[in-house]
Amino acid sequence: MPDLRLTLHPALGAKTAVTSAEVRLSALPEGAIVHVLAAPGGPGILPGRQGDVRAVSPGQWFIVGDEPMTHSAMKTLFETLEPLATGVDQSAGRVRIRIEGEQAERILSKGTAIDLSADSFPVGRSATTLIGHIAAQITRIGSDSFELIVLRSFAESL
Structure with a gap:
């Protein structure tokens, strides 16, 4: 291959x-941008602080950083958010x-x-x-x- x-x-x-x-x-810097969406009935604010957090709309945030996140760091972040929220990597988009x-x-x-x-x-x-x-x-x-x-x-x- x-x-x-x-x-x-x-x-x-x-x-x-x-x-x-x-x-x-x-x-x-084209570092990290993660779009976080709260689950229905989830928190009104993002629990904890995983980086610079930007409010997008009720129940949605961007977590931004100057450095790219490794796959394992991204996985850990997503596991930390569950079950209250989910994240989508928007760094390349x-x-x-x-x-x-x-x-x-x-x-x-x-x-x-x-x-x-x-x-x-x-x-x-x-x-x-x-x-x-x-x-x-x-x-x-x-x-x-x-x-x-x-x-x-x-x-x-x-």
């Missing part, structure tokens, strides 16, 4: 960052992008209907929305920085 090897190509190709005086847009700078909030606000002001959308808050026509998960990760999670095929368009 031939030796099959998976070759991952960065979703944004050679584009590493776009910088202006007011904003910087950069690809985050989604991309994380950071937008930061004094105009980041204003630029994102042009493409979405969410109020991204710090009072309404504080650090740690996440929301799933459209940016233009592209579905995205937005998380405020700093006073003037946001993390976007999008499907890999839409990353460059975004």
Whole structure:
């Protein structure tokens, strides 16, 4: 049987960052993104903390990390979630992008209907929305920085 090897190509190709005086847009490491779904009647919040957790919707979260998870680590995570929730590895299907700078909030606000002001959308808050026509998960990760999670095929368009 031939030796099959998976070759991952960065979703944004050679584009590493776009910088202006007011904003910087950069690809985050293609580490781990796990979509967690609570079982019916399961927890209202994700039990424990297995990494950086981003709320997607009631009973759903993304667990994200800069480093890829090994098969055994992923298996252990899924076993930890059972029977309250289940996980789906989305690492190869989604991309994380950071937008930061004094105009980041204003630029994102042009493409979405969410109020991204710090009072309404504080650090740690996440929301799933459209940016233009592209579905995205937005998380405020700093006073003037946001993390976007999008499907890999839409990353460059975004």
